[in-house]
Amino acid sequence: MLESTGAAVREPLRVVVMVSGGGTNLQAIIDGVKDGTITNTQIVGVISNNKNAYALKRAEENGISSRCVSPKDFETRGDFNVKLLETVDGYEPDLVVLAGFLVVIPPEMIEKYENRMINIHPSLIPSFCGKGYYGLKVHEAALERGVKVVGATVHFVDEGTDTGPIILQKAVEVQQGDTPEILQRRVMEQAEWKILPRAIDLIANGKVRVDDHKTMIMP
The missing domain is CATH 3.40.50.170 (Formyl transferase, N-terminal domain)
Structure with missing residues (x-):
């Protein structure tokens, strides 16, 4: 049983990484979590707009949930924006990381994740x-x-x-x-x-x- 020190205990930061290509920055984050360079953090999901992105393979190899949400699969950009935000929200992230995500982020998402999305x-x-x-x-x-x-x-x-x-x-x-x-x-x-x-x-x-x-x- 842990004794209370009076200090607040931080829950692990829930991170979603969004990437369009190879995912070298995603790999740097994965490695950082594994080797302790990044502490108190859990990568809960990877989202790509490109079904052929190697980043999705990196996620799979590391047991991280991944999704592809492509504008090509929707009749309008508005429909895509709704689905993209819905997919991000589904992971309940504390922080969204854009690591080479080459799609314009919907204004609604920028507003919702103000000071909780980095690039x-x-x-x-x-x-x-x-x-x-x-x-x-x-x-x-x-x-x-x-x-x-x-x-x-x-x-x-x-x-x-x-x-x-x-x-x-x-x-x-x-x-x-x-x-x-x-x-x-x-x-x-x-x-x-x-x-x-x-x-x-x-x-x-x-x-x-x-x-x-x-x-x-x-x-």
């Missing part, structure tokens, strides 16, 4: 972000501009594109001879796969507060 973006916001900046396009733009430092950002999701309160950022150096593909991989390895698990762990342990559209990381 990983492969740049140091506010650089190379917003409409049209996703995937390799971000790294192509960075190399074309000739910047010397890139990186990744984890932020809360609001009604804008990449405009929500920033939680964590990590810089990565650009190297001579980089291609968009090489740079993308380095940003993933050195930034994305580190700060996304870290952000989830901070949230799971009650250490992130949003105040006036800015985040405070508590000690």
Whole structure:
């Protein structure tokens, strides 16, 4: 029998991960939960808009419930939005993680999960972000501009594109001879796969507060 210490006991954070492709960031979260980098957290579901997404295979291999909700299967975007929100709600998540989910999030879902939905973006916001900046396009733009430092950002999701309160950022150096593909991989390895698990762990342990559209990381 556990003795009471007077401290509040936190229930594990229920996380749903939404992803469209291979799911490397999903894998980083799965690994983080397994190795204890992410504490007090349970991945309760994975949702993809792409039935062929390897992320769904990763979920299956790790015993995580998964669903595919594709706009292609609905007559209208409105019908899809209703089903997507219904599917998310069905997992009763405390936190929704967008880990490369290339579908516009319904406004109703953004409102319902305010400060409970986060996104990983492969740049140091506010650089190379917003409409049209996703995937390799971000790294192509960075190399074309000739910047010397890139990186990744984890932020809360609001009604804008990449405009929500920033939680964590990590810089990565650009190297001579980089291609968009090489740079993308380095940003993933050195930034994305580190700060996304870290952000989830901070949230799971009650250490992130949003105040006036800015985040405070508590000690």
